[in-house]
Amino acid sequence: MIMEPAAVSTPLHSSVLWLIPFLPVFGALFNGLTGRRLKNNKLVDLVALGSVFASFLIVAFYFVKLMGMAPENRVVTQTVWTWLSFGDAQVLGGLTRTTMTWAYRIDPLSACMGLLVTGVGFLIHLFSTGYMADERKRGEYYRFMTYLNLFVFSMLNLVLGANMIMMFLGWEGVGLCSYLLIGFYFDREYAAVAGKKAFVTNRIGDFGFLIGFYLLFMIFGSVDFDTQMGLVRGVLAQKELTLFGLSHSPTWWFNLVGCCLFLGACGKSAQIPLYVWLPDAMAGPTPVSALIHAATMVTSGLYMIARMNFIYVNAPVALAVVLFVGALTALVAASMGLAQYDIKKVLAYSTVSQLGFMFMGMGAGAFTAGMFHVFTHAFFKAALFLGSGSVILACHHEQDMRNMGGLRKFMPWTFASMGIATLAIAGIFPFSGFFSKDEILWKVFEGWYAHGTFAGPRLNMIAWAMGMIAAFMTAFYMVRLMVMTFFGEYRGAGHDPHGLTVPSEAHHASPDDGHDAHGHDAHAHGHDDHGHGGHAGPQEVPWNMWFPVALLALLALVGGFLNIPHSLHWIGSSHFSEWLKPLLFQAHGAHEAHGAAPAIEYVLMFVATVVWAPAAMGLAWWFYGADPTWSKPRAFVKRFPELFEWVHAKYYVDEFYEAAFIGPCKQLGAQLWAFDAWAVDGMVNGAARLTLTVSHAFHWFDAKIVDGLVNLVAWILSQVSGGFRKLQTGRVQNYAFVMFLGFLAIALWKFLA
């Protein structure tokens, strides 16, 4: 083989590659098996944090190693064991030797994802050591850390897996772990319900994912990413492909596969039809929200599409679907974020919206831009989530922003970190969000403009407009969140100068908000445990909580410089795009078409960052900040009560699903159950009863007639023999007497004769 040197050097290093995902699983096993008995939570901390940090170091080691390689050779694989071998499988009329292996690969994309998962994951673990203080005392802590470690394992399996089976394992694993973590407070119904919702919604997506995955296997005869990518050109060269007796062009099949896989991505990454689980998932502990819903699990859909770029590049319809669904999600979710009072729900809808942006990037064929937004978003959204966790803890588990305010003075570290993250998500230069989000918007715009005329793909234009509106909303609701939380006066604990606070249970009345409302009193018993001294007012959280937030904020501040758009190359180069380039299928993809002048990009960026986002932020400030009594928003709500209520209730999508799908499904289930209970069970029970009756009859016949006859014979014999038995007295005298009588009779007879 030509690759001889690589093959020689591989075993040495690959001997530790498997440790990256397995260290956390060892941590989970250790804590899960022994944690209940451990008296000391320090050991749980050490194992849980240590395993993730060690994984981080190993990923970093491989990252450095990859950087030292030639760009096209940047991949290290390790086959841990062969899982199953199909032998010679008949695929597309040819024989293919197919094996499925437990194999890991680290390449530019999975190395980045690995750094993200272990790095941000470690910070979140660290934050959890502070945030889960109540659980420490209650002995639930080890369980939380076990789940977190297991989650990191699943996610690493997803991103480092060298084939689709491995990816699917991780895919299902994160689904399971999200269920466990969201439903961590499983003894409270809202959390159990939210966990179930996440799980079921994800299953719907997984259905699509599995179909896409089977189709891919049938097309390529392999599950291995490298093999599939290598075969793409050959497959495309064929006139048509026949599967299941259907003959269509390869592009048609790729479109189908792309759409099916995207359905899976919708479930994991919370896109429009299947996004409903993510806001409810805020029922879990806040570090979970940060881990699952900002940094890891929701990115798996993006990662999968980036990994499958060789499919999507050749599937224009699927790309258009991704683009449009992404744009729609970005817009709708952002609008929902405008009208939420729960600090975590705002961030939840923000996450959904930002994921929509990422999918827009993917849909525009700019995979690197989409992935880049994954990274910057992970930094600033994790910072925001963890920051909100600090805020919630400082406010005695209050989540309603109307009951906060003025925290800027009490929590300077948290305030500064969340402020940076807010500027980043709003897309202000030079924070990281500017580079990633504006690049996505630019790529979408370029996809329209690049055709040289204004008759390019209209969808790109529409999506771009939707994205711009969503970006405006993003800046607005983030400033709203910051202002309501950190500015003005502290409104909690009885200080309420303007009558703005609401009782914590106020929105119990509205059914859809019921879940998170429970979150407040869920911890109520723990109030005195925090050492805040009753209601003395919020205080800054301990270092192990603000430090991760600050570090993430720092990353959010500088992360953007990893990937500078082409037009701003005087600042730096687009390292990230170059880094990922070897993994992308080199076709004349949309992102390759450079038809637009940089001037337009300058203009768009200028508009977005200097006019558009600041305008939104200014509007929010004018609405909420400039007037602490909030007369303007209140007047607005009073003016359009239905509109506000409609948005606040998230357009009643959950209710629509309930009425359109869940209700009928439940009804169908009830009917099936009734059929089962009455007809099927009735038949089974009837058959059983019939058998029982027949056997009873046979038993009676057997016992009475057959046994009776046998016993009758025995009875007669015994009666007869009883009679004879009486003759046998055993007394010689009796016998002699009888003998005597006999003699007497004979003598009498003789005498008479």
Next chain:
Amino acid sequence: MASMNTVLFISFLLFSVGVAGVLIRRNALVILMCVELMLNAANLNLIAFARHAGTVAGQAFALLVMGLAAAEVAIGLALVVALYRKRDTIQVDNINLLKG
């Protein structure tokens, strides 16, 4: 010389006493004695008929019967003694091992 009828009558009485004793008495020794009575009645008959017929065959049979009776008593008494040792009684009511 007593008449034949007298002898037969006495023999009849003896035999009857013997039969009655065997059938009625409960003591095994007494029963054995009654058997002897019956044998003696038979001997008496044998001797009487022999004398009447003028032969000695009857006397010979009587002697044989006496010998046999002696042997029988020896065996019978041995059985009774063995029984007594085994069951601590010679009341035939209590000896009912052959009862069905």
